Amino acid sequence: MSGEILISSEKSYSDCFTCGSCISRCFLAESYPEMNPRKLVHRLLTGRERELADSEFIWACTLCGRCTTGCPKGLEMDAIVRHLRGIAWQMGKAPERIVEGVKKALEFGNNTGLESAAFVDMAEWLAEELADEMEDLPEEGLSVPIDKEGADVLYIPNPREYTSNPNMFQTYMKFFTYTNTDWTISSRVFDITNWAYYLGDNQDALVLVRNLVEEARRLKVRTLLSTECGHGFKILRKEAEQWLGEPLGVEVLSVVELAHRYLEEGKLPVKPGSIEGTVTYHDPCNVGRKLGVFEQPRELIKAIADDFVELWPNREYSICCGGGGSVGQNTRMGQKKLEHALAKHDQIIRSGATVIATSCQNCLSQLGDLQSRYDMPLEVKSVIELLVESIET
């Protein structure tokens, strides 16, 4: 069987000394009373990883990494679970939808299987529609710069923006327009997600990342700009260089960071206090805990909303929304992703917020589902969405 997985900087699962700290930090503890991160590591250590291939837990785990925050040995549970998923995948036990998605991503440059031409059509159509509806268009008008060489930023969307939620795509278009960003999108690679990463299929995960980086190099952009996405952004920022074994040669930024840069430079035409209600922010696990992007979104929100409250706990200890790590995309999980998210639900309700902002498509979708399922008295917004709203007030 496979040898020791080195997680990073020589930490390996054999470091676990069964302290138990991780158990209480996992939001799945009550939903899966018979499994927990410690037991998972222990099964791995006792050579029983193949048994785990049948465990639902490894697919319910959102790779959120919250258990890692309390681990004295810093065991990276997301890496361990991905390793286990890799075994399950090799045994043909991975969720079909995710496996399909990876195939499509490799073939079409996106996990929905949308053809390049169709994507370009759709993007242009969305831009036109937007132009019709927008009143105060800048003089240059509104267009989608496709494959524009030498643009400042290559924007990589999440498929959700051009499938289930085209408004989102338009929101980013507006954002670029209002901030005079010199942007482009690729007609070859237009998906920030990396479902191979979810599968523990490291080879394909590498191919998908390489595709993104090479596209940025081809288009000679300065910045590879991630949409509001968790794992995709995290892979680019944290993993890509190591996987590729060379410097990327391109700056990796998320759209939220770009907005924050504009805010600091005084180039963000938002209006203070323009967002009504009590606003809170959900730290997406990948963006927050794993990348440490905590303050930029908060400063952006505070620039437009007077009433900001924190969820407790937050930042590196933020509770996962429950939909990450492929759970949201995994049809086998069904409604469980909402049942597992009760801690998140309670935490939000306790905060008394009327708007919850976040900066990850996956969290947005999960929080939206959570809101409607439990009829929560609040709105779910992306940070950029709020900024655009503020600009438009």
Add this chain to the structure above:
Amino acid sequence: MDKPIVVVGGGIAGLSVAGMLAGNGMRCIIVEREASLGGHVRDWACMATDKCLRCFCCSAEDLVGYARSSDKIDVRTGWELSSVSLSSGGPKQAVLKRIGSAEEKTEEAAALVIATGFEPYNPGEKILLGHGRLDGVFTLAEMDSLLRRDMLSVFTRGRRGLRAAFFQCVGSRDANSGANYCSQYCCKAALRMALKLMHESPDISVTLFYIDIQLAGKYAGALLKAAEDKGVRLQQGVPGEITNSEDLLEVIVESQGLNRKEPFDRVILSIGERPSPKQSVLDQLGLPANEFGFVSSRDPLDNSRTAIPGVYVAGTCSGPKDIETTLEHAGQTAEVIMADLRKGALR
């Protein structure tokens, strides 16, 4: 051999080195930056139930009494070591400085003993454990100091049937926060505290969450047995998070193979020993610290001498210890000082 031995730190370790040397006819100066002697033990309480549980905390009183009354020991409370001049054979002079003033005094020194002790771990950075945020979460140090002042009611608030939990290894055995070592004292201290609480309020129920129970020391096994007999529930695995609802503290633990949510009224964090904040004098002496920040000694079997001839260590400044081990270490330090001085005299 007229020159005194300068002992920096008037905790159990320093007092005990000085006491032993004075008992053997040698002159010592104890330099203690606080206003009183005794070090941390000054705040710890007696754990006796219907009998002494050998916490050793009251040994401080004996040692302080001896130091105060011995004409061989010169106690300088409110002073600290300002600088030391070294010759090849060891220290020559120690410059002492009165805290909060410019007053300085130079003392000839036959030897220098570093006994600057440890710092209790501040669990503030472990925000999910809620110390300082959640009512009902205490540290072992706070418990000790409440008991010492006979104020257990601050802990119980008059409630009966309290469910209390101890969390072991808080800030110890924690590579992530730079403390990949066991603090050596806290398993025993928590077991004693559990027995003490059950003695003082018999209706309390106690769960002790541990990683491993450390059984070093003469009495440790007996303590564990007494705790088991008294019905302390010993549960392997220490929760990493305390949540609260109303005034209940809730933790999730794995118990008998299942994750469960358990309610408690009080949680006591068994905080570890951390190295005393870095001393400028140690820098000046060029005394190396080990990877955790404790003063390095020569080797494990000769752990009272440092790399510098004539400079010695005693107690927790050289690594985490309980009082009994500290006393033994200090006794050894006194012994090797006497031996080294005699050898020097023979030379």
Add this chain to the structure above:
Amino acid sequence: MILRHSTEVNPTGQSAETAQRVLVVGGGIPAVAAAQALMETGVQVTFARFRDVAEHVYFDMPAVHVGDYLRDLSAELDEVEIVDITRAPVVWRDHGVFRATFEDGTESAYDCLLLAPGISLRPIPLDLPVETELFTSRIKALPGQQVLFLMDYKELTHPALGMSAIRIAAETARNGGKAVVCFRHAPVLHVFGEALYDSARKDGVQFVRYGEESPKVQRLGDGGNPAGFRLAVSDIIDSENEFVWDCDRIVAVTGPDASSISEWARTMADGDLDERGFMLSDNIHSNSGRSFASGVFVVGEATGNLDLIGCMAQARAAAAQAEAWMRRSRLKREDDFLSVSTACVRCLTCYRVCPHSALSLQPQVSRSRIEPSPSFCLECGICASVCPSGAISLRAYPEESIAGLIKELTPSEISGLTFVFGCQRSAGIIAESIDMPENARFLAVPCAGSVSDYIIWGVLAAGARGVLVVGCHHGNCRSDSGTELAAARVERGKGLGVFGGKPPRIGYFTIAPNESARFQRLLHEFLGNDLP
């Protein structure tokens, strides 16, 4: 066969009269370390060495080979008189010193005894297969083998042995073997213990943690030659799954066996043993090798300590303690604060109760005699408090000062007062730093056990409102039994009749010197005062 290889004792030229003389009896590293430490500080040392005191409880440490270490230490004993013995010398107390007669009939006097009797390891529990090996320092790495290290089985493993076993397990795993360590608690002694445990896991040692339920070990195959062993254990980290493993060898890791301590050592320390039979009581006054028997120090494995680092510290600390003790006792030898008068009726009560072996019985042809040794006496006053004939005079005995105090007071003053007799080591220290209530009069006594029935009754008979005796907590009495004595006397006092028309108010509690707040609460409760 006796070998005195050094006749020229004490080459530094101190005369035998003034040099401090210590007899070290025993063997092994702690004995050598203590002898060396004493020698280095100028003490005259005789080392009565048992050749066969077991070394197998100590393990090589990284960078230290224990055998070499012992040789190196022993090589430095150049100023020590070494006597190889096969039988312990006969030792008795005489005129404030120890006298020892060796097996060759020679006799010498010493100020102090330092014992290092050594110990054996607990045997392998009988329900394990007969092929099970006991973990000793002779067990080195077992390359290429599948080895089970079984810890905490039936009784908890000594942490120092546990650490050593983990190291050997790691070496086994590194050298192509496979090691499983089955335990309840991982021992992580010292500042480096955790790193050892970490590296063993990295080396591939597998740790299986069990709970209440003991592991089961079964012999595989049949006949005289087992084909191996099968371990089946419920692993508490994954309790639904039984951990089953087949191995070539089983090594049981135990701990010190109190019952193996030599009789001579128990006798020389006057039976000062703890609850489990290890040497030196569970009392904070017997730390660093100090025993209750005055002038007797015990170091090493017999104290229950199998940790080499700890034993080295203990041996050297005991040496320092012994030296300080000898200085004090020599001064006391000249002093006449303790004597037994001719009023003695030879009931021998004092001889039996003296906790510090300061009273000896001088058998004489006509009449035996109690001989006090001021050099051994800690002035607790217990002897004087039990003597039926008032034959013992001890300077520190509080009877006279109490009588004096009562004389100074008028009957009406006395009638409002409760007399509080507190041990000088606990209540006495507290009393120095607090204000005593007006209706109490505090008197520090050398030990709660010195407050005799006679004193209690006398004070009540003088008309006092009450008597309160405050001792140290049970198990923390420096004179071991003082607290129990005081408790019993107060109980008896409560059964006394009525003095002056009022039932006596008589009470007792125990306290530690760091319990000032509790002392004040209990004191005021007893006095019936409101707490200030």
